[in-house]
Every structure is written in C-alpha cells, then in structure tokens.
Amino acid sequence: MDAASLRKLLQEVRSGAVSPDEAVARMRHMPFEDLGFAKIDHHRRVRSGMPEVIYSQGKIPDQVAKIFKRMKEQGCNVLATRASSAHFRAVKKLVRKAEYRELARAIVLQQDSTNYGKGTVVVISAGTSDIPVAEEALVTAEVMGNNVAHLYDVGVAGIHRLLAGREVMDKARVIIVCAGMEGALPSVVGGLVMAPVIAVPTSVGYGASFQGLAALLGMLNSCASNVTVVNIDNGFGAGYAASLINRL
Amino acid sequence: MDAASLRKLLQEVRSGAVSPDEAVARMRHMPFEDLGFAKIDHHRRVRSGMPEVIYSQGKIPDQVAKIFKRMKEQGCNVLATRASSAHFRAVKKLVRKAEYRELARAIVLQQDSTNYGKGTVVVISAGTSDIPVAEEALVTAEVMGNNVAHLYDVGVAGIHRLLAGREVMDKARVIIVCAGMEGALPSVVGGLVMAPVIAVPTSVGYGASFQGLAALLGMLNSCASNVTVVNIDNGFGAGYAASLINRL
Amino acid sequence: MDAASLRKLLQEVRSGAVSPDEAVARMRHMPFEDLGFAKIDHHRRVRSGMPEVIYSQGKIPDQVAKIFKRMKEQGCNVLATRASSAHFRAVKKLVRKAEYRELARAIVLQQDSTNYGKGTVVVISAGTSDIPVAEEALVTAEVMGNNVAHLYDVGVAGIHRLLAGREVMDKARVIIVCAGMEGALPSVVGGLVMAPVIAVPTSVGYGASFQGLAALLGMLNSCASNVTVVNIDNGFGAGYAASLINRL
Amino acid sequence: MDAASLRKLLQEVRSGAVSPDEAVARMRHMPFEDLGFAKIDHHRRVRSGMPEVIYSQGKIPDQVAKIFKRMKEQGCNVLATRASSAHFRAVKKLVRKAEYRELARAIVLQQDSTNYGKGTVVVISAGTSDIPVAEEALVTAEVMGNNVAHLYDVGVAGIHRLLAGREVMDKARVIIVCAGMEGALPSVVGGLVMAPVIAVPTSVGYGASFQGLAALLGMLNSCASNVTVVNIDNGFGAGYAASLINRL
Amino acid sequence: MDAASLRKLLQEVRSGAVSPDEAVARMRHMPFEDLGFAKIDHHRRVRSGMPEVIYSQGKIPDQVAKIFKRMKEQGCNVLATRASSAHFRAVKKLVRKAEYRELARAIVLQQDSTNYGKGTVVVISAGTSDIPVAEEALVTAEVMGNNVAHLYDVGVAGIHRLLAGREVMDKARVIIVCAGMEGALPSVVGGLVMAPVIAVPTSVGYGASFQGLAALLGMLNSCASNVTVVNIDNGFGAGYAASLINRL
Amino acid sequence: MDAASLRKLLQEVRSGAVSPDEAVARMRHMPFEDLGFAKIDHHRRVRSGMPEVIYSQGKIPDQVAKIFKRMKEQGCNVLATRASSAHFRAVKKLVRKAEYRELARAIVLQQDSTNYGKGTVVVISAGTSDIPVAEEALVTAEVMGNNVAHLYDVGVAGIHRLLAGREVMDKARVIIVCAGMEGALPSVVGGLVMAPVIAVPTSVGYGASFQGLAALLGMLNSCASNVTVVNIDNGFGAGYAASLINRL
Amino acid sequence: MDAASLRKLLQEVRSGAVSPDEAVARMRHMPFEDLGFAKIDHHRRVRSGMPEVIYSQGKIPDQVAKIFKRMKEQGCNVLATRASSAHFRAVKKLVRKAEYRELARAIVLQQDSTNYGKGTVVVISAGTSDIPVAEEALVTAEVMGNNVAHLYDVGVAGIHRLLAGREVMDKARVIIVCAGMEGALPSVVGGLVMAPVIAVPTSVGYGASFQGLAALLGMLNSCASNVTVVNIDNGFGAGYAASLINRL
Amino acid sequence: MDAASLRKLLQEVRSGAVSPDEAVARMRHMPFEDLGFAKIDHHRRVRSGMPEVIYSQGKIPDQVAKIFKRMKEQGCNVLATRASSAHFRAVKKLVRKAEYRELARAIVLQQDSTNYGKGTVVVISAGTSDIPVAEEALVTAEVMGNNVAHLYDVGVAGIHRLLAGREVMDKARVIIVCAGMEGALPSVVGGLVMAPVIAVPTSVGYGASFQGLAALLGMLNSCASNVTVVNIDNGFGAGYAASLINRL
Secondary structure: OOHHHHHHHHHHHHHOOOOHHHHHHHHHOOOHHHOOHHHHHHHHHHHOOOOEEEEOOOOOHHHHHHHHHHHHOOOOOEEEEOOOHHHHHHHHHHOOOOEEEOOOOEEEEOOOOOOOOOOEEEEEEOOHHHHHHHHHHHHHHHHOOOEEEEEOOOOHHHHHHHHOOHHHHHOEEEEEEEEOOOOOHHHHHHHHOOOOEEEEEOOOOOHHHHHHHHHHHHHHOOOOOOEEEOOOOOHHHHHHHHHHHHHO | OOHHHHHHHHHHHHHOOOOHHHHHHHHHOOOHHHOOHHHHHHHHHHHOOOOEEEEOOOOOHHHHHHHHHHHHOOOOOEEEEOOOHHHHHHHHHHOOOOEEEOOOOEEEEOOOOOOOOOOEEEEEEOOHHHHHHHHHHHHHHHHOOOEEEEEOOOOHHHHHHHHHOHHHHHOEEEEEEEEOOOOOHHHHHHHHOOOOEEEEEOOOOOHHHHHHHHHHHHHHOOOOOOEEEOOOOOHHHHHHHHHHHHHO | OOHHHHHHHHHHHHHOOOOHHHHHHHHHOOOHHHOOHHHHHHHHHHHOOOOEEEEOOOOOHHHHHHHHHHHHOOOOOEEEEOOOHHHHHHHHHHOOOOEEEOOOOEEEEOOOOOOOOOOEEEEEEOOHHHHHHHHHHHHHHHHOOOEEEEEOOOOHHHHHHHHHOHHHHHOEEEEEEEEOOOOOHHHHHHHHOOOOEEEEEOOOOOHHHHHHHHHHHHHHOOOOOOEEEOOOOOHHHHHHHHHHHHHO | OOHHHHHHHHHHHHHOOOOHHHHHHHHHOOOHHHOOHHHHHHHHHHHOOOOEEEEOOOOOHHHHHHHHHHHHOOOOOEEEEOOOHHHHHHHHHHOOOOEEEOOOOEEEEOOOOOOOOOOEEEEEEOOHHHHHHHHHHHHHHHHOOOEEEEEOOOOHHHHHHHHHOHHHHHOEEEEEEEEOOOOOHHHHHHHHOOOOEEEEEOOOOOHHHHHHHHHHHHHHOOOOOOEEEOOOOOHHHHHHHHHHHHHO | OOHHHHHHHHHHHHHOOOOHHHHHHHHHOOOHHHOOHHHHHHHHHHHOOOOEEEEOOOOOHHHHHHHHHHHHOOOOOEEEEOOOHHHHHHHHHHOOOOEEEOOOOEEEEOOOOOOOOOOEEEEEEOOHHHHHHHHHHHHHHHHOOOEEEEEOOOOHHHHHHHHOOHHHHHOEEEEEEEEOOOOOHHHHHHHHOOOOEEEEEOOOOOHHHHHHHHHHHHHHOOOOOOEEEOOOOOHHHHHHHHHHHHHO | OOHHHHHHHHHHHHHOOOOHHHHHHHHHOOOHHHOOHHHHHHHHHHHOOOOEEEEOOOOOHHHHHHHHHHHHOOOOOEEEEOOOHHHHHHHHHHOOOOEEEOOOOEEEEOOOOOOOOOOEEEEEEOOHHHHHHHHHHHHHHHHOOOEEEEEOOOOHHHHHHHHOOHHHHHOEEEEEEEEOOOOOHHHHHHHHOOOOEEEEEOOOOOHHHHHHHHHHHHHHOOOOOOEEEOOOOOHHHHHHHHHHHHHO | OOHHHHHHHHHHHHHOOOOHHHHHHHHHOOOHHHOOHHHHHHHHHHHOOOOEEEEOOOOOHHHHHHHHHHHHOOOOOEEEEOOOHHHHHHHHHHOOOOEEEOOOOEEEEOOOOOOOOOOEEEEEEOOHHHHHHHHHHHHHHHHOOOEEEEEOOOOHHHHHHHHOOHHHHHOEEEEEEEEOOOOOHHHHHHHHOOOOEEEEEOOOOOHHHHHHHHHHHHHHOOOOOOEEEOOOOOHHHHHHHHHHHHHO | OOHHHHHHHHHHHHHOOOOHHHHHHHHHOOOHHHOOHHHHHHHHHHHOOOOEEEEOOOOOHHHHHHHHHHHHOOOOOEEEEOOOHHHHHHHHHHOOOOEEEOOOOEEEEOOOOOOOOOOEEEEEEOOHHHHHHHHHHHHHHHHOOOEEEEEOOOOHHHHHHHHOOHHHHHOEEEEEEEEOOOOOHHHHHHHHOOOOEEEEEOOOOOHHHHHHHHHHHHHHOOOOOOEEEOOOOOHHHHHHHHHHHHHO
C-alpha cells in the first residue's frame, strides 16, 4: 500500500463509505512498509551527501559501468570499490568524468563537493603493503565530503616514525588505522590520542597471520579503550563509519 | 628528566656553564618522555571528565577498594567494572558514596555530574541474557557524562519489538548494540539509522556460539556499513568509545 | 499506537476533524507494529497450541517459577528447558500440576492435550549419553501436541541395532537424530528413509570431539540430502522444528 | 541372493529337499540386502518424482553427459548441479531437451511435470551475490515438482525491503533462506513466519567471513526456533529437504 | 524375527501352510538382523576373549557397579575405564575379585587368562604426565590377553633415553606411543622400528597445546609411514586396536 | 666411524698399541651411528620387499625420473605417488617397464612379485570422488606385496550397498576405509568386522568439510574401537601401515 | 652397556679371547647410549649452573617436596615452577632454605650463586596481570645465574611509559617481553633495541583473546625481526632460553 | 625539530633572548623524535653490518630493482628475500654485482665481508622440501656476517642421520631448525645441544598440516627448554635473530 491508496481509504472513511472499524481491520493487513518509508529513506540519503556505492569484485566490467551510470543520475557522488582497471575502462566509456584511484582500487565520480564533515579524518597505515586498504578508506571519506590526511608506513617496530607524526594525529577528529601482521598499531595510536580510532585489520602477512586473523584478534583485544574494529581489509567500512562520526 | 632538571640545564646554558652543543648532546640521551608529558596527559584526562577505571576481575576486594579510594582523590568519577558484591562491600567501607550497579556488575562513584556529551547514547540488547554487558556499556557512558537511553530484549526473531523502539533509536547520536548467539541485531539496527553503531558481541549462547565467536564473526561481517565492533563482552569499551564520539 | 487510538484517529477523519492528508502524515510516523500486530501474533500462538517456553539455564529458581506461573495463565502448555531439580522445586510450589522430566531436564505443564501433529515424530539417539538431548526433543514435541516414538542407543558401530528399528523409522513423518562423537547416525538414517531428518549434534565425546564440533561438522557434510541440522545440544530446537513440519 | 533364488530355496524346503534347519543356516549367510531391497527403493524413488541428480563439479563434460543420458532413460526428471556451460554443451549433444539454468549453474531435464508438493516453497536471498545458491535451491524444488516463489536482495540491513515481501512469505509452506556475510536473515524471517525455515549459509563475503563460516555459525545460533541449517552453499540440499517437507 | 520363528515359518512352508511366494513376501519385511545375527556376534566376542567394557565417566558409581556385575556373568574379562576410586568402591562391593589399576583409572576383572596375542604389545610414553593414558592402553591390552611391556618417560628432548630402550622396541609386534605437548615421539619411534605404531595424543600441556590438539596434528603429520593415530587421550582405543593387530 | 675404522681400532687394542681405557675414551666421542647402522637398515628394507617411494608433488618431472631410475637399481619395487602424467612421461623415458596407475596418480615399477602379506588388504571408499585416495592405498599395498580387494562407492547414506559387500569385508585381514564429507564410513565398517580398520579422511566435500577436517574429526571420534586414523588424503600411509600389519 | 662392561670387552679383545670382528659385531648390538653418555650430560649440566627444575602443576605437594629434596643433593640450584603455597609448605618441611617467590609461583633453592651470564637479562611486562609470567621468567634467569632487571606495566597504549624505560632496555643483553591481550609490546620493544627479544604471550584477556591465542599470533607476526616466541604463559622457557643466550 | 634548530634555541637561551622557562615550554611541544634520533639509529645500523632488506613478494621487479640500487648506495650488504628470477633480472640490470641464491629465493649484494659473529650459525632442515626456508635463513646469516654451516634432510623419522651430524651441531653457537609436517625436529635437536635453538615451522605438508600450523604448534609446545619459535616459513627472521645472538 502506498500513500495514494492509503489516502483513498481515508477518503472513504471520511465519506462514510468505510467505517473506522473496517478501516482498522484493513490496515492491519496492509504491507505497512510501503507507506513511502523507503522513499523517504532514499531522499534522506541523497540529501545528506552519502555516496552511492558499488562493490565491483565478482561483477563484470559492463555491469559495473551500467550501475555506475544509473547512480550518477541521482546527482550524488558515486564510488565503486575493489575495481580493476578493466572495470574503470568500462565505466569511463559511459561516464566521462569518472576517475580511477589506482592505489585504492576505486572509481570515483565527484558531483557534490560539499564538506559534510566537521573536522579531519586521518588515515594511518602500518606498512606500505597496507596502503591499498588505507587508500580505500581515504577515498571513501573524501567522496563522503570530509577533509582527510594520512600517515603511511609508521609501523610499531619503528615507533619514532609514528611519534614524528603526532601533530597530524592531534588534528584528527576521527582516526582510521590500517595494519596487517600483528595489528598492533591501533593500540599505540589509541594510547596517544583522545579521538575515536577505527581499526582495520589487513590481510597483509603470511604464515600465522592467517589472512588477517592475527591482526583482527590483536585489534579486538586492544588495550586502548577508544578502538573499535571492522572486518579484515574493509577500508570502505572504516571510511564510511568515520564519515558518519565526523558529521556529528 | 623532569621539567625541573631541564630548567636547571637551561640555566646552566644561559650562565655559560654548559655550551649549547653540550646541551644538545645531553638532551639526546635524556628520557624525553619525562618532560611533564605524562602529567599533562593526566590533567587533560581529569579536566575532561574521563573516569578512572578499575578492571576488578582477578583482583581481591581489598586491592580494588584501595585503588578505588586513591582514584577518588583525583576528584573525577570512578568506575570499577566486573565487580562482585564482595568487591563492592570492600569499596563501600572505604568510600561511603560508592554505589553498586548490580546488573552491570559495576561500582560507581559520581563526583562530577557535568554533561560532556552532545546527544544521547542509546544502548540496545538482543536478549535478557545480554543485559549485563549492555548495562556495563550504559553505566560507562553515564559515568563519562552522557545522556543515555536503552532498548532491551528486542532481538531479531521478533522484529516488531525492535521496530516499536524506532523513536528511541532515531534520537540517538551514537548507538551501542549488544547481542549474543547469532549477533544479527547490529546489522538490522545499522540499516534503520544513520548514527554510528558500536556492536558488542556477548558470550551468551551455547554449542556453536563458541563463547561469543559466532556473534563476533557475524558483527564483523555486517552488511550495514555504519557498524564497528569491539571485543566479546566488552561493554566498557563500547561505552567508552561511544562517549568519545558523543563529545565530538 | 494500538487499535483503540487508530480507531480514534479514523473517527476524527470521519468527523472531518482531521483531513485524510493529515492522517496519512501522522500514520507515517506511528509505530506501526503496535497496530495490534503483536497481539494477533500472540493469539495465533495460543490458538495453535505452541507452548510458552522458558530457557532456565542461568536463571534462578524463583525467576523460573514466576515466569512459569504467569505463562500458565495463558492456558496453553508450558515448557521450561535446561531446568535443574532446584528449578523444579520452585515451580512446583507455585504450579502444582507441573511435572519434572528428569532425563530431559524439562519442566512441563500440560493444559492442552490436542493432537496438532498429523503423524509421528520419531526421536533417535546414537548412544545412551545422547539421551538427555533426545529427551529434550521428545518432550518438546509432546508438549507441542505430537505423537512421538523413540529409538535409543542405535549408534552406527552396531548397525544391526539400527536396522532392527526400521519399522519404527518407516512410520515417522519427521525424524530427529541426536548423536555426539562422529555424528554419523543422521547420514545412515537419512539414507534409510524418505522423511525429513533433523540432526542434533551433541557435546558427547572427548578430545577431538571439541564439545560437539566434530559431530556438527559431520552432520553438515551429510551425504544424505534429507538432513538439516540445528545447534549442538539443541534438542528443543529440533523438537520445535519437527513439530511445525508435522503440522503441515 | 535375489528373490528368485530365495524362492528356489523355499521350494526345496517345501519339496523336502532341504530341511527347515538347513534353510535357516543357509539364510543366515545370505546377503540379505539383495532380496530386491535396492530395486524396491529405486522404484519408490521413480514413482514419487524424485529427480536423478548429478554433482557435476570435478567431473569432465563427457562423463556428465553420459550419466545424464542414462538417467533420462529412467523417465523421471534429471538434474545436474554445479554445472558449467561446457558441461551443458556436452549434455545438450546427447539430450536435446536439456535446459541450462545459468544463474543456478544447473542442467535440467523436465520429463515429469506432476505437482508433488502441497504448497509453495519460497526461496529468499539476502544479497544479489547469494542468488546462485538460491537459484540452485529453487531449481531443485521445481524439478522435484513444487510450486516455487522467491524474494531476492532483501538483506537485514534494509529491513523494510524484507517486510514488503511479507505477503509472499505468508503464503509459503516451507521457506529457504540463503545468506552470506553475517547470515542474519534466517533469524529475522524465522521470527516473522510459522513455517519451517531451512537456512543456507553462502560463502559470500571476505575477511572474517572465512568462506561462509561466519554465516554458518550465525544460522546455527539462530534465536528463531523454526530454523534448521544445511552446509555452506548447499542450495541443492535445502531444495531437496524443502521438497520432502512440502509433500507431507 | 529370531531363528526360532524363522524355523517355524519354514516348517509352515514345508507343510504347505505357507506358499514359497508368501514366505518371500513375509521375509522381505522381517527385521533381518534378528536372524541370530546379533547373537553370533556376541558369541564370537565372548569366545575370542574380547573384554566387556564400561566407559565410567559421567556414570554414577552404582550404575557402573551394576553393569560390571552383569557383565561379569558373561564369563569374560571386564574392564571399566575412566573410573574413579568411588567407582571402584561401588564395584568392589558387588564383585569381590575386581581390582583397581589406579594409574590407569581402570577397574579390571580377570576371569580369562588365555594369551590371545602372538607377540608383545609395547606401550611407550613421552613424559610422566602421559602415564595415565599409557596405562589405560596397557591395561586394555592385558585384559584382552596380550603380553605387554612398557617404556616410560622417554621423550624426544632426551633422545638417548629412548635409544637405550631400543631392545624393548625391537621385541614389539605392535607399539603404542602416548605423547602430549608437541607429540613428536611417535615419529621418532616409527623411524626406529618396522612394527606398526599406534599414536595416542594426550591432553598434557598448556597454552598452545590446546588440550592435545598440537600433539594430535603432529602425529597426523608424522613423517614416519607406519604411524596411525587415535583420539586425544584414547588409551583404550589404542590398546584395543593393538590387541586386534597382535592376534593376526 | 664405520665398521672398518672400528675394526682398525680394535686391532690396535689387540696389538697393544691402544689400551682398553684409551679405546673407551675414543669410542665415547665417535659418531656411533656410523657403525654400519644405516646400511643394515637399508638392507633390511630391501630384503623385506618394502618399496622405495617418491613423493612427486612439487618435484619437476626430470627429478622424479632420475630418482626413480636410481631406485630401480636397488632391485626392489619402486613407487612414485602424487604423480602427474607429465611425471610419468619423464619416468617412462628412463625406465621402460614403469606403469602409470592413473586413478591412483601413481607410477609403479614391479620388480619383486613376492607375496609378503599373509591375508588380504581390503580398501573401501565411500564415494566415487574418494577413489583416487583409495587407489593410492591399494597400489601401495600391491607394490608392498599384498593380496588386495576393494569395495567402492558404498557410502553410509545407502547402507544396503555396504552390507551387500559384507563377504568381501569378512575376508579382510586389514581394512582401509577412505571417506570425505562426514567421514562416517569407518565407524560403520568398524562395527561390522573384527579386523583392524585404518581410516583415511579425504578432502572431498565443500563448505563446512573444510578440506577434510570434518571427515578427520569424525574418524578420530569413531565409536568403533578398532579404527585408527591417518592424515587427510594419505592413501599411501594407510597402504603402508596396512601392509606392515598384514605381514605380522 | 656401561663403560665398565665396554672396558671388559676391550680387555678380552686385548687378551685375544674375543676377535676384533666379534667385538664389532657385539658392539653393533649394544645400547650405545649407555657408554656413559647420559652421565656426562648430567655432569655438564651440574658444572654449568643449570638448575634442576620441577613442573609442580598436577603434582601433589609431597611428590614435589621429595623430588625437590633429591635434587638439592646434586648441589646445584633447584627451581619448582607453577607451585602453590601448599607445594611450598611441603617443600619447606624437607628443605629449610627453600624460598617461595609468590608472584612467580616458584620455589627456589639457591645453592650456587655464580654469575654465569655476561650481561643483564631484562624482563618487561605489558600489564600488571602479566606479572606472574614475567616473574617466572625473572626467577628462572636469576636461578640460572644472571643479572636481571625489569620494567613492568609499560603496555603499548601508554607508549611514553615504555619510552621512559629506554635506559633499562639499552642495558639489556637479552630482553624478555610478556604481554597478553593483543601482544603488541614485543614488536615495539623489538624496534627500539638491537638485542634479541624473546616474546611470551600470556593468557591474560577475555573474549577474543582466546586464552592467549591473540597475543601468540600477534607475536609470531611481529614486524620486528629480532623477536622469537615461546608458548603461552611459558615464562620459564623464556627465562631459560634467555639465560643460554646471555652465557654466549 | 632537528639538532640544528635545537642548537639555535639553546643559543637564544644563552644570549638571553629566550628565558629558560620559555625554552622548557617550547621544547615540550617539539616533535622530540627528530632530535637526530632516526639518523643515529641509521648510522648504528650501517656501522654494525646489518643488511638493508627488501621483502620482494607482491612488489614488481622494477620496484625491487630501484630500492635495491638505492640501498646499495648505503655501502652495506643488501638482501632481497622472496625474490623470483624475474626480480633478479631486473635487479641485475641496475646492480651488476648482485647474485641470485635460487634455493633461498634471495638476491644478495655482498659489499661488506666483515665477520661480525663470534661463532658458527648452524642451519638444520628436516626434509628436502624445507630447504628453501633453511636457505633463506642461511643466506640471511651470511649476509649479516656470520660463519655458517648446515645439516639438511635429517628428519626425526631417521634419527641416525641426525645423530651422525652431532659434530656439526656441537660446534654451533646458535642453531636454526626448519621443519614442516609434525615439526618435531627442534625438540630433538634442542635435547642434544646446549646452544639456543630457533625453530622455523615450514608450510611443507598437506591435509592436517594446515599450511604449517601443525609444525608451529608442535614447536611452541617443545619439551626442550632452549627452543624459541618464529613465524611459519620465516627463514629470514630466524637468520636475523640468530645473527644478533651470535654477535653477543
């Protein structure tokens, strides 16, 4: 039942064609969620600068391109994550202004450049191999309208490199920390700042890293209380959650 | 080296007793972190209403009581988590105004009632067995100076109960969701709101719940992008992180 | 909003006090699930002989007794699972006619003896140690109004014992199979019958049984296609699902 | 020993050529399962519309084609699961009327269109990536003679999409729910309906989904009591078990 | 159907009261396993000196005692494994000649002292903490009528102690090796002898031994090809299998 | 120190050139394992018909061929396991009489056809996909000089097929059972026979089979006491251990 | 064969009673490890100040006391790890000078105060709960004759506390780092020093720490290359290995 | 702040332009880690013969070549691990004197041939498949300026081969032991020597080796107290740690 048919029913109530009791009975069996609910939600999303997002992995280039184009028409920013250069070439044909962020494996269309965030989202990575995940977080935050900054390759085995970046960290409203292997960096960062820290375990490592499990467990057991965690390699999720926080 | 001894060195530089080059050399070998660094940190913590926190488990009642009393002297709120009634009796003898939040297994001393948060922290639990963890999160948020609200026993198998609480959720600036068993609730909540959601897996369940592992994995794989996760049963951590976010 | 207040709103529409458009707008913001939804659900449950169920583990005897008594007042059967004899003593004081099924660790109050099932639910156990789980399934099916039968101690290492019970199996409309250790019995039973088989892994075993994990994995990998699986030791769930199937 | 030779023995008993005692002794050593047992079973299977099924993965196209052709000769429906287009091309050469259900990765030959089921089997999927598994379940149910319906892409993070499909769910006699990632959908569906729900975890996801383990554990720990579970990605098994239930 | 009723049927065939065709039809529905099958099995077991065995863990003393007494009446040896001294006291009251092997946690009644084995079963343990498991294996082998010998506390970190026992190993027809922690001993023993080696991982260890998992995995990956493995702490199973081999 | 130099030392003792005390001192520091020890071992192996074995996986064809040729020169049988057809082509060039057992993925050179086993080794497989592992076991047993027999595709979901093979099982002196998925077959076989059973879990399956882990755990928890287990897919090890037992 | 009997054999060679060839043959069958081998080893151990060590857990107080006393007689230091106060009371009765190190749960008898180490072994712990493990390492190193120092409660979430201890770290020849939860400290310490670091994961933590597994995996994946790891809670092993290194 | 700007500040203090109090305040906010700290560290590294190391896996040949060339300019030895022949060809073009150690998958440039180690580092491998990991350890130790030796293919199932190498082991100052499958070798070696042993689990094996997990757990549970462990396949880490120990 959409708003139109509800209105029709109510008009019948008004006209006396349907009694209030009958109307209650009929409404009880209506699919209530169609009262415009979904649309409102959609509108709210568009108005607030949330990007439309495509998870490209496992989709063929043409599919991604078509979805991308349709989303572009909503007028908001569009983001395709886990995208290969083949995906990009297909998108580029349909959407001229799309850009490829190679490190982040992301295709981006910036149509709305409003700054929705109140502060800076800082993305930190432990090693150079963690950069693709970090970049995915960074691009997501950018596309969602945030000022961003980053500190890369500041792993805990060279603690002075991290400490040298303290100024950057102190400016952050929210911090995202990406680390593989032992996943220790979020704990150290968490101890140095008062900002909320979102930890992203990466699948970087070998042997007993078990594709990111070691880093994940490490972060969940962080002795710093301001650390929360997302899924292994989930740079997008971290960037998204950080953006929501930065809008508060 | 504390600030006093640094000052003394600088006075010797001024007086010419020590050359600038010598001073550089000596400072290079100083434990630089003692330049008042820790104290500033401590002051900042006190000023900002962060409570002093004691993890009581594995500590004997007397220990908890003594630490509690010493912390009380800092003037800020004091929180002891995972505390038994035996812990509370010991604390009560030394700190009259301490209260025991039985459900949360927490001892609380409220000395600072400033409201540091800008909105409401809402705590949601899936089942009644998750309430101890939810209450730990709630008490933590309260002690850190937040308005709080809660929705309990709104698990996903009775989705209408959750939907009935939509108004409460819509008022939240940050949401904490505690769930054991399949840990599905944060995904559903995450899909209903735009606020950041902190998910707390609980060890509630049996068999293939593997002491909270099932819930933990479920939350990490949430299809809602605004969900981040903390350790199993870590109500405190969720309350702490939510409080930091609510101050932004 | 309950049915009463909805009716009131509709009467205002009828009387012209509220316009249909205004009514649509207000209804959009109503907690629609309170439109008698839960009550209907409840009624449907009561009418159909579904028992009210209490999971006793972790609850103190008094709590169980009070909930039990309140549920009794619904007029339907009442079932408390994972109940100790202490739980039973407390219930007995408040509800005279409650019975204790010791093997099943269940407290039962039979107020409705309608036979809701169309055939027989057969419960099979591999070893004698699996009997508590099997009995929980059996009692659940009974309380939900099914004819039941059982075959116990017919594990796969003595296949002739199982084959001797073929007649019983052939009469089943639904079969529940409980097994610990290697959990092989559901596959063998599944191959002998055309009825749907619900497999319950039990935590019976030691060493590499890992508290039922071996049995669980075995059942999930069953080479018999008519086997579905519930959680380790979840006799109740199996009895419940089997009862629903037996009503079809 | 088949029925013929048993009969011959009995005739020798009748004629006195063999004493009853001798006959007992000889029968004790007979392979009793050859008393037409298997054949009866086969007949029952054919008569009741159970399809012949080939698991194609790991088999070369020619093998699948030959088995498919031989099965066709039984006169019942034939189903080849996990089949590639190469498998299909090989089958098509030998069996003209075979069809390829690409989404389901299934080859189907419909020779018997009897409706063996009493109601509708509804297949629900959480995301678009779960569709191959859902389609395998759907095709299996169809080939086994059921009315089917489906609801796709109704994951828990957009609960209103699921609720909008309530009418479809209410018509189901059995429901199959396929979900990857956190596997929460069966719990929500289970709470909305009284029909038995068969949950199929899919290997969709990454990182801590551990190839479907997270979804599997989630479903096993479902707080809805009408949910049973099959192996990861086992759409066929779910379709098969649902069909058996739908015939009851 | 037992042999008696089968004979009766056959006599009816002979007398013409039942036709051969009718007899075939009736026999097809008989529980064929009751054709004396189980009894033969039982006889064979008794004749061949296989002990009757009771797994005492989880049984109350009285239960064990009653089963023990009933088994004694079969005339063969009786063995109760995982038995506490309380179990023994209860057994002792009913069966005077029962003995308690404390190290092995086994109650033994030796009624048949035939030597069924052709050679010696040698039991080896890595550390002193593995001795209970080793003794369970040893007692099992003894009760099943084997010559036994043992080598204890010859772990791989002191390889010379093991090598000193080479003479004992060389005399073995079958070897059982019990080891916890890294479970390396079976590989070393396996490399020194040509006899079959049955490896028993024990739950001895802490931390990353994960209750015997480390030892179990080690033994399954043994680089010695003559090693097979039983469940963690399953001394009984090893003793049983070794006895069967030693009778060959 | 080899036998020659030891003899030389002893001759010096005899001639008085070296005193007994000096000899003791020098021998204490000798590498005692060079006293011809390894050679004796080698001789024993050759004399007793143990094949020389090459694990081909990860070796390039030329390597395998060269090792194969060198081993051929020992005069005993030669076996290369996990060999591809490319391995075989390379071997064939150097060793004309080598044969390829495709199903078993094994290259065999039969130079010694002595029958070293006293009875028959029976190899049983649950499904057709387990046959490669079963064949590896079978070929190994053959090459080691055993009579062999097999029963394939007799999985527990069609128990009558297994029972039909009872005669074959009853003739076995040792039984090897290969099964993937739930790994239940060894338990059923173990319950039907008194022979020792060696269980081989295979990596056949998908989803929660976890590459053979489910089958492995199932077999380790077998309720049949005559079952021992080897590593996943380790047909060779099972064939080797069975051969040693069959020689006893 | 001990040195005496070897000497006897050699004298027979000298006297001509035994030919060199016969002697070679007999020696080939001797248990060569009894050539005084073990004794030499024992002497070397005693001479070098290695303590005799008793693992007390699972042993009754009397057993520990008797072993302790016997070891005392070797004249070297004696160490009993994992000892309760009950163990200590029993030891104290037999060995007056034994001391109890309560934090380390260790009983110590210092009879040899030689300093065998060339530098200082520094033990670092992340939290106060890790101190028992750290103390076990410390006491072990002391008893083995090392200078020791420690830094406790310097976890990575308060990095300045660790940096303040840099001077202590710089003096270390070997460092032992004990940490539970995320186990990140060894990586940070490893990056600050050039000394070898032995990491000890502790079982401190809850939930996803899985009894030390998270810390263990973290340490194995350390991005600092000078870190090696021992078993969870194995303070003794770390102290032992560090002592060996410090003697180099 | 580097040393230059610190000196400038101090000169201002000396000249009176800045008061000591002001200087303290300004220094408190300086990034203290830039006081030449990193450079000193770097110098120390170069002076002490530590090689510059590149982890090649996942880097394209050109990247590795460029980094290699830049590192060469530091004048110290350069090591690229996990390098393919493609990596080597690219490096060779830029750095003529670079050599490829194929077995170790390492590219080496030896510019500094100082012997920094005091004794010999011995590398032992269990099987031939473990040699790549062993060689990585060996090359690392060589490049870091150590005398090295090795014993390959001395697995525990042929213990005499290991014992034959005792002389080599006795000369070691530090021992590295690489083993896959059951990972038992470090325990045996650890029991034979007094030197510190660094164990490297390798991913060699199949089935229940779980890519090295079995070997890893085995080594962590070693009953030899002188064994510490590094990550699976981490030959480099073992070689690095051994080198540091050998310099002590």
